[in-house]
Every structure is written in C-alpha cells, then in structure tokens.
Amino acid sequence: GAVVSQHPSRVICKSGTSVKIECRSLDFQATTMFWYRQFPKKSLMLMATSNEGSKATYEQGVEKDKFLINHASLTLSTLTVTSAHPEDSSFYICSARDHQGIYAFFGQGTRLTVV
C-alpha cells in the first residue's frame, strides 16, 4: 500500500520557538493532505486541509498564523507550529490522498512537547 512518512516522530522544543513537521508521500502524488491533532485518549481533530499549490483550508478555531501549512509539492506538506507554547503539546498526524484515492494514508505521527 501507499506509504506516508512523517518526520520527526518526536520533538521537544522550548516555549517561544517554532517547530516544523514534515509529511511526505513516498510512492504516490498527494494532491490533498490533511493535518490532525490528537489529545491523549481522544479522537483525531482535523486542523486543516491542504491542496498542492494553494492555500490551506483551516477548520474553525484553528489559528492559521499559529499553524502554518505549506503544500509546495505533490509529495510534501509541512506544518510549522510558530511561537510554540506548552498548550500546543500534542500528537500531530498527517494523512495524504491522491486524486483518485478513496481513503487517506496516515503518517506515523509526531509527538510535540513544548517545555
């Protein structure tokens, strides 16, 4: 099956710094990528949808200036958490789908800890 690689798997950063998370589709072209946030023992909450070459669409309540998403190529989308604070600590998961795909393939997730 299709492979989606997410990097890094874990990151610890200081409060006030920015962190970039990468999501790559390794064997297919992902026209659409999704970013989710998952709190402990909770479900996945969709943060934003990004389409290659266009601006991301953010869900209500998600600060677009806080969570910068770039989908500059058909195989790479990045999520940058800017000026991170401890409340941004969470598990972030990306998924990707090609233009014909019915379902999305998920990355391994990134555990972000802001200290």
Place this chain on the structure above:
Amino acid sequence: AQTVTQSQPEMSVQEAETVTLSCTYDTSESDYYLFWYKQPPSRQMILVIRQEAYKQQNATENRFSVNFQKAAKSFSLKISDSQLGDAAMYFCAYRSASNDMRFGAGTRLTVKP
C-alpha cells in the same frame, strides 16, 4: 456538518470470540464513504475496512465485517475470532464528497486471553 458517534468508549472481548463496535453518523449527503481505522499503542492509524455508501453489500475483510444500514445511518464493525493483536483504539470515520474525513471519539477494545 457531519458528525460521527461512537457510543462505546470501551469494549472487551474474550480471545476467539466475536465483538461488535457501534458507529452512527449524521449527514445530509447521499454520496460518501465510511471507514474503520485501528490505532494500536504505536499510534499508527491502520485502515481496517471501508464501505462506499452507494454499495448495498456489506464490506468484509477476513475476520472483519461491517453492518451498514444507510437509512439508519449506522455502520457497525464486527470482529470475529478475536485475537490479542486486535486490542487497540478503533475509530469510525466518515468521508464526504468534499474530501474531508471526520472521526468518531473512538472505542478502546481489550482482548482477554
């Protein structure tokens, strides 16, 4: 907006027995997809089974099958001959024609040896 409801926060099953996980959803669309994903402790999301709304036949993947009741907006997952490796969080998901996917709150399945 579409919503997905999983009313069972936790379920338990004896190894080799059968268990059914419930899922209901709310939508006004006629064209959509439904999925069950498994999330083990590694937190990697694994697709278990999918169902296209336009198909009347229930999807089946080996020990996993669904009971899709479109009129009732119900999409339950049946796991037969449960194995220890089936223990995980299970999420029901809905994907609309507009491409975004919504997840239920999840059901934690425990398999007892």
